[in-house]
Amino acid sequence: MAATSPLYNQLKDAEPFFLLAGPNVIESEEHILRMAKHIKHIATKVGLPLVFKSSFDKANRTSSKSFRGPGMAEGLKILEKVKLAYDLPIVTDVHEAYQCEEVGKVADIIQIPAFLCRQTDLLVAAAQTGKIINIKKGQFCAPSVMENSAEKIRLAGNPNVMVCERGTMFGYNDLIVDPRNFEWMRDANCPVVADITHALQQPAGKKLEGGGVASGGLRELIPCIARTAVAVGVDGIFMEVHDDPLSAPVDGPTQWPLRHLEELLEELITIARVTKGKQRFQIDLTPYRD
Secondary structure (H helix, E strand, O other), X not given: OOOOOHHHHHHHOOOOOEEEEEOOEOOOHHHHHHHHHHHHHHHHHHOOOEEEEOEOOOOOOOOOOOOOOOOHHHHHHHHHHHHHHHOOOEEEEOOOHXXXXXXXXXXXXXXXXXXXXXXXXXXXXXXXXXXXXEEEOOOOOOOOHHHHHHHHHHHOOOOXXXXXXXXXXXXXXXXXXXXXXXXXXXXXXXXXXXXXXXHHEEEEEEEOOOOXXXXXXXXXXXXXXXXXXXXXXXXXXXXXXEOOHHHOOOOHHHOEEHHHHHHHHHHHHHHHHHOOOOOOOOOOOOOOOO
């Protein structure tokens, strides 16, 4: 098996946590460059290692009429410009095995969407790029499934893997975050990331005028989930950030406003520095004696 990459080691050792952040999807080159500039400034100011995130294609949108992004070829060109202009590592997602090689030429972290977290061929193709692989736990999966998914990456010769909690289906149109998963997912023996924005989605929970549905969300509860995650002691925070969430073409209800990013991160850092969440509590069950 190959050695772990310098970026992987940096993120794994980050204190109090690392940050994967950016707008959900590439809307335009100008918008992405502007968002990268602002988010990097904030992350640097608060002292967090940043990997910039955006998607070139939202292949699993609720409706076929929904905005998907510029596509792989154009999207990767834009992400490469971000990487060069702001000296930032990049994380973006893939949906099919054939995409992995080209995406790996630009992205430092390849993200496996939650719906695809058990797809062996996709996991292996991503692993073979040698890049860091961030696997989102399926909304339908127990946390123990992530042990097997992470092992598929390692068996393909790549030790650079992390797993991400993004909520569990609770009925038809809601997700719930079980804080125990942050602890149990450590059994995958890799960094654990909390997706604090997608975890507040309400899948297909918003009816549209003229018919059809879209995903809604509970943006106001993002700080609640974020506080919980850092208190438990996750290694990384994933969050989607937008300068105008009400106009965002994808997942607007669960993108965090750029104007409040610094304020939220400062609070999370304060919580993370006082918690002992990364240390497993040693419970003594011997009889208590006076």
